[in-house]
Amino acid sequence: MPRSRPWLIALVMMALICSLSAGPLLGGAQAQEPIELRIWDQFTEAAVSPTVDAIYAAFMEQNPNITIVREAISSDQMRQTVNTAIASGTGPDIILYDAGPSYAGVLADAGLLLPLEDYAAQYGWTERVAAPAIEATTIDGTLYGMPLTTDLVGMYYNKTLLDQEGMTVPETLEDLVAFCGEATEKGYIPIAFGNNPGWEAFHQFSMTSNQMIGPEAMRALLMENQGSWDTPEITRAIEAFFVTLRDAGCFPDDANAITYDDGNSLFFSGEALLHTTGSWLVGDIVANMPDSEVGFVPFPEIEGGQGPVWISGVGSAWFITQNSAHPDEAAAFLDFAYSPESLDRWVEENRFFVPVEIDMANIEVDPLTASVLEARQSAADEGVQFGYNVDVVAPPEFNDMMQNGFQAILAGDKTPEQQAADLQAAWQEGMPAAKATPSS
Numbered sequence: 001m002p003r004s005r006p007w008l009i010a011l012v013m014m015a016l017i018c019s020l021s022a023g024p025l026l027g028g029a030q031a032q033e034p035i036e037l038r039i040w041d042q043f044t045e046a047a048v049s050p051t052v053d054a055i056y057a058a059f060m061e062q063n064p065n066i067t068i069v070r071e072a073i074s075s076d077q078m079r080q081t082v083n084t085a086i087a088s089g090t091g092p093d094i095i096l097y098d099a100g101p102s103y104a105g106v107l108a109d110a111g112l113l114l115p116l117e118d119y120a121a122q123y124g125w126t127e128r129v130a131a132p133a134i135e136a137t138t139i140d141g142t143l144y145g146m147p148l149t150t151d152l153v154g155m156y157y158n159k160t161l162l163d164q165e166g167m168t169v170p171e172t173l174e175d176l177v178a179f180c181g182e183a184t185e186k187g188y189i190p191i192a193f194g195n196n197p198g199w200e201a202f203h204q205f206s207m208t209s210n211q212m213i214g215p216e217a218m219r220a221l222l223m224e225n226q227g228s229w230d231t232p233e234i235t236r237a238i239e240a241f242f243v244t245l246r247d248a249g250c251f252p253d254d255a256n257a258i259t260y261d262d263g264n265s266l267f268f269s270g271e272a273l274l275h276t277t278g279s280w281l282v283g284d285i286v287a288n289m290p291d292s293e294v295g296f297v298p299f300p301e302i303e304g305g306q307g308p309v310w311i312s313g314v315g316s317a318w319f320i321t322q323n324s325a326h327p328d329e330a331a332a333f334l335d336f337a338y339s340p341e342s343l344d345r346w347v348e349e350n351r352f353f354v355p356v357e358i359d360m361a362n363i364e365v366d367p368l369t370a371s372v373l374e375a376r377q378s379a380a381d382e383g384v385q386f387g388y389n390v391d392v393v394a395p396p397e398f399n400d401m402m403q404n405g406f407q408a409i410l411a412g413d414k415t416p417e418q419q420a421a422d423l424q425a426a427w428q429e430g431m432p433a434a435k436a437t438p439s440s
Contacts, residue, residue: 035326038069038092051349059336066329086112086321093324099136099145099314100392108139114320116143119331133355136314145317146334150355152376153203153311156275159293173240173302180250183273190250192272194263198403202391204276206311207299208237210387214306222393229423238416240302242409256407279372283351286366294368298384310379313389395430
C-alpha cells in the first residue's frame with residue numbers, strides 16, 4: 001500500500017473548502033476580497049423601494065463578496081449634488097440618473113461618466129435593448145448609460161364614462177374639437193391639461209410636432225441638426241394643440257394656473273374625460289380609478305401630418321461613474337438589472353416600461369399596464385410610429401423657450417409663428433453644432 005502524503009491531502013482539503021465557500025462572481029469567477037458597491041438611485045417612492053431592495057439583494061446573493069450600499073435620492077437633490085460628488089471622488093460607483101444632454105450629457109462632457117462600449121460588447125446589451133433607447137444614452141457617439149425606463153406619451157381616455165355618455169374616442173384633431181364641445185355640454189372638462197409651471201407643455205408639443213414632420217425628420221433635427229424649428233409644419237403643430245384646442249374650450253379655465261398634480265386629479269375624479277400625458281401615470285391611474293376602465297391611444301391625427309405617433313423617451317438610465325474603483329462589478333450589476341428575473345420584477349411589481357421585449361405570459365399585471373405594454377410591443381404591426389420626446393434631447397435654452405413660450409400662447413400673448421421663430425433661435429443658442437451649421 002502506497003505511503004500517504006499529508007501535504008497533498010492538506011492541499012486537496014483546502015481546495016475543497018475554498019470551492020464550497022466561494023460564491024459566483026461576475027459570471028462564475030471565484031469570489032475575491034470583499035467589495036462595497038455604492039449606488040445612488042432615484043427610487044424614493046415607498047411603493048417602488050421594496051422591489052429595488054429585492055433586486056439588489058438577489059445580486060448580492062449571487063455575488064457574496066459584493067455588498068451594495070444603496071442611497072435613494074430625489075431627482076432634484078441628485079441634480080444638485082451628483083456633479084460635485086463624482087468630481088471630488090466621494091460619489092457612488094453607479095447612479096440612476098436622468099438621460100439627456102441637460103443631465104447625463106453634462107456629466108459625460110465633464111468626463112465624469114465611464115464609457116460602456118466594451119461592457120456592452122461583452123454582455124450583448126445593444127442586442128437586447130431597443131435601439132432608440134440605446135441611442136438616447138449615447139453621447140457624441142459613445143454609449144454611457146443603460147436605459148431602465150422608457151415612456152410612452154399619448155392620450156388616456158375614461159372608457160367607462162365615454163360608454164356611459166355614448167361618446168367615442170376622437171381619432172382626428174377635428175374629432176377632438178367636436179368631442180370638446182360635446183363633453184362641455186355634458187358638464188365635463190374635455191382634457192385634464194394643467195400647465196403650471198410649464199414643463200407639461202413639452203409633452204403636448206412632442207406629440208404634435210413629431211406627427212407633423214414625422215419621426216425620421218424629428219430625429220434628423222434633434223440628433224443631426226438637419227432641419228429647422230420655424231417651418232410651417234412646426235408652426236401648425238404648435239397651433240393645433242395650444243390654439244385650436246384652447247379656442248375649442250378643451251382645457252380647464254386658465255390651464256397655466258393648474259399644476260400637473262391638479263390636472264391628474266381632474267382625470268382621476270372623472271371631472272375630465274381625457275388626459276394627454278405619459279405612461280409613468282399608469283400606477284396612479286390604477287390606484288385612483290379602481291372602478292373605471294381606462295384606455296391609452298396616440299394623440300389624434302392632425303390633417304397634413306405623417307400619421308399616428310407614440311412619443312417615446314428614456315426616463316432614467318444606469319451610469320457607471322468615471323472614478324468607480326469597481327467598474328467590472330458595477331457592469332455586472334447593470335447586466336443583472338436586465339436579467340429576465342429582474343425585468344419581470346421591474347414590470348410586474350413597479351409597472352416600469354423597460355426597453356426590452358417582455359414575455360407577457362410570464363407576468364401578471366392590471367389591464368391598463370398590459371395594454372400599454374402591448375401597445376409598445378405591437379405598434380409597428382399596427383402602423384403606429386415611435387417619435388421622440390423633445391425635451392429630453394433638447395438643450396436647456398430650448399426647454400426654457402418651450403416652457404415660457406407655450407404659456408404665453410395659452411395666455412393669448414404670443415402667436416405660433418413667433419414661438420416657432422423663438423424656438424429656432426433658442427436651438428441655435430443652445431446647440432454648439434447649430435451655431436456652426438445653417439439649418440436646411
